[in-house]
Amino acid sequence: MILFKTVKDIKIFLGKRDKGTSKMAFVPTMGALHGGHISLINNAKNDNFFTVCSIFVNPTQFNNQLDFSKYPATIENDIYLLEKSGCDVLFLPSAEEIYPNGPATSVKYDLGYLETILEGKYRPGHFQGVCQVVQRLLEIVQPKMLYLGQKDYQQCMVISKLIDIMGVDIQLNICPTQREITGLAMSSRNIRLTDTERTQALRIYETLELIKRECKPGNLLALKAIATENLSTNGFVVDYVEIADAKTLELKENWDGASPLVALIAAYLNEVRLIDNLVITN
Ligand code: AMP
Numbered sequence: 001m002i003l004f005k006t007v008k009d010i011k012i013f014l015g016k017r018d019k020g021t022s023k024m025a026f027v028p029t030m031g032a033l034h035g036g037h038i039s040l041i042n043n044a045k046n047d048n049f050f051t052v053c054s055i056f057v058n059p060t061q062f063n064n065q066l067d068f069s070k071y072p073a074t075i076e077n078d079i080y081l082l083e084k085s086g087c088d089v090l091f092l093p094s095a096e097e098i099y100p101n102g103p104a105t106s107v108k109y110d111l112g113y114l115e116t117i118l119e120g121k122y123r124p125g126h127f128q129g130v131c132q133v134v135q136r137l138l139e140i141v142q143p144k145m146l147y148l149g150q151k152d153y154q155q156c157m158v159i160s161k162l163i164d165i166m167g168v169d170i171q172l173n174i175c176p177t178q179r180e181i182t183g184l185a186m187s188s189r190n191i192r193l194t195d196t197e198r199t200q201a202l203r204i205y206e207t208l209e210l211i212k213r214e215c216k217p218g219n220l221l222a223l224k225a226i227a228t229e230n231l232s233t234n235g236f237v238v239d240y241v242e243i244a245d246a247k248t249l250e251l252k253e254n255w256d257g258a259s260p261l262v263a264l265i266a267a268y269l270n271e272v273r274l275i276d277n278l279v280i281t282n
Pocket of ligand 1: 028029030031035036037039040147148149150151152175176177178179185186187188
């Protein structure tokens with residue numbers, strides 16, 4: 001694996017490759033890598049792509065400074081895991097490389113409804129920051145394929161919209177959420193959980209499964225209330241428990257029993273905010 005720290009060097013290197021014979025996949029991350037990230041690299045490699053991974057903790061997508069300052073960093077282990085997975089290139093830029101003129105920007109992405117709900121509602125400005133950094137990274141790397149995790153369900157939809165806005169020909173490959181044997185979704189933020197909190201955190205997946213099991217055509221409000229209660233009585237501060245149309249993310253109060261749904265949860269365990277989701281097929 002070759003490591004690049006500057007935009008200039010990675011651009012020169014990638015520019016020299018024969019793009020006709022070896023198409024490129026890109027896996028953007030914020031590091032503190034785990035099995036979820038590595039599954040994206042594995043999928044890209046199994047699909048025979050020359051694979052570029054980036055590690056950059058993007059300050060502009062954090063609406064909470066404490067979350068940013070406490071974001072885990074495990075770079076030596078990250079490099080080890082990427083080497084082992086067969087990743088071809090690691091891009092590890094500084095904030096100055098990504099934002100040479102500073103992070104402030106006047107660009108506003110029109111994300112419409114997507115920015116008014118769920119993560120968009122509870123983390124104001126978050127998706128603007130995501131689009132800012134992903135656009136910059138895509139312009140540097142210029143991949144053919146982008147591998148993303150379903151763990152960040154709404155983010156996948158936002159990035160799909162960004163690709164439309166940018167008018168570039170980049171395909172998305174959305175890969176399944178990787179979980180611990182217990183069901184807990186792998187997440188960089190799990191490092192910040194104590195052993196007790198890690199056990200408590202299993203409630204999120206249990207609650208998603210409860211929603212999936214109990215979801216019946218008709219009114220969904222009682223089910224959402226039970227699910228929320230299940231989390232708040234077990235020590236969580238809940239941002240949202242929602243059931244939405246799996247294609248549009250339109251929040252649902254009633255279900256026709258036919259359209260695919262996704263259940264989504266965001267909740268705090270003390271200082272750590274966790275998100276997860278589960279697609280509900282009929
Ligand atoms: P992050 O480093 O959290 O910004 O995530 C980088 C990429 O890894 C995003 O596309 C995430 O959706 C994906 N990812 C994070 N956690 C998981 C997981 N448990 N399973 C699959 N993909 C994941």
